[in-house]
Each structure stands twice: as structure tokens, then as C-alpha cells.
Amino acid sequence: MLTKNSPVRSWQESPVRDSNEVRRWRSLVATPSLVLGIDEQGNWMQFVPQTGNLIPAVSEKMLFFLPMLDMEYAEFALQLTCAIGDDEELCAGASDLIQKVLSLALRQRAPPYIERALLWLDHIVPNDETRKALDEFAHGNRGTQRLRQAAFSILRRRGI
Numbered sequence: 001m002l003t004k005n006s007p008v009r010s011w012q013e014s015p016v017r018d019s020n021e022v023r024r025w026r027s028l029v030a031t032p033s034l035v036l037g038i039d040e041q042g043n044w045m046q047f048v049p050q051t052g053n054l055i056p057a058v059s060e061k062m063l064f065f066l067p068m069l070d071m072e073y074a075e076f077a078l079q080l081t082c083a084i085g086d087d088e089e090l091c092a093g094a095s096d097l098i099q100k101v102l103s104l105a106l107r108q109r110a111p112p113y114i115e116r117a118l119l120w121l122d123h124i125v126p127n128d129e130t131r132k133a134l135d136e137f138a139h140g141n142r143g144t145q146r147l148r149q150a151a152f153s154i155l156r157r158r159g160i
Contacts, residue, residue: 011040017053017061025054028083028094029076034067042089044097057097065101066108069116073123099127106133106151114143118150131160 011024025045029036035047044057046064055064068076084090102124105117114137126134137143138151 014047014052014054017048017051017055023054029068029071029079031071033070036065036068038090038093042093044093057100062100062104065097066105066113068101069105069113069120073120077123095127098124099130102126103130103133106130106137109142111143111147114147115150118147118154121154125158126160131155131158135160 011026013022013024015022023039023045025037025039025047027035027037027047035049037045037047039045039054046055046057047053048055048064055061057065080094084094098120102117102120105113108114121130121134134151134155138148138155140148
């Protein structure tokens with residue numbers, strides 16, 4: 001559980017989408033179109049500025065997190081590092097969220113998200129779930145040949 005001394009921005013209260021619940025949360029990564037943060041229990045959330053609602057990072061709502069791939073990985077990593085410092089628990093949670101989003105993107109039929117996921121994978125070592133999604137994409141028939149070749153190249157570079 002996070003404390004008020006955690007090295008992140010100020011606490012806010014917002015309603016959770018599709019729920020009567022209100023949660024206290026802090027912003028960690030922000031762009032004009034996306035705000036990612038954590039609640040007091042350390043659960044990852046996306047804040048939707050247009051509605052003022054939070055969307056929890058749970059499996060049935062992960063599609064809402066794909067726009068985080070619109071950020072350059074280096075910018076995302078910089079903002080995240082500045083916000084959470086060396087907090088190992090938050091770093092592990094961030095890594096898990098990133099891997100889930102990358103796996104989901106690779107299983108989509110939307111080339112922009114697939115391409116973005118492949119760009120991020122140039123900087124990240126995939127976990128088992130992401131590695132499986134990358135392998136399925138590289139050897140499948142979704143996406144363009146260029147994207148499948150890029151996925152295969154990542155697998156080969158990583159020795160997978």
C-alpha cells in the first residue's frame with residue numbers, strides 16, 4: 001500500500017467508471033490524451049480527463065490502455081522513473097502493466113498498435129506472455145509482412 005510519502009504526485013479523488021466507487025489516486029504518467037496513475041492500494045488506473053472517471057487496469061478494460069503505446073517508450077520511461085523513483089513494488093507493477101498492454105496490442109488487428117508494440121519491444125525484454133503473443137504474431141497471418149518480419153527479427157535478436 002502506498003503512503004503519503006511515496007515519491008509521486010498529489011492525491012486526487014475520482015469516480016471509477018461503471019461503478020459507484022470513488023478512489024484516491026495519483027498521476028504517474030501524463031500526455032494530453034492519457035493519464036496513468038495508481039490508487040492507494042497500488043492498483044494501476046487510467047484517468048479519462050473528458051469524463052473525470054478512472055478506469056482500472058483489469059483484463060476486461062485493458063483495451064483502454066492501448067493508447068499508452070502512442071507515447072515514445074523513452075518518454076514514458078522517463079516520466080515513470082521521475083514519478084516512482086526506485087520503488088521496487090511500483091516498478092514491478094509498471095512492468096506487469098506494460099507487458100499486458102504489449103501482449104494485447106500484438107493480438108489486435110490494428111496495425112498502428114502492433115507497430116507501436118514492436119517499437120516498445122526494441123527497449124523491453126518480453127515476459128512469457130508477451131513472448132508468446134510476439135511469436136504468434138510473427139508466425140501468424142495478421143498484420144503486414146513488414147510487421148511480421150519485424151516481430152520475427154525481435155524474436156531472433158532476443159534469442160527466442
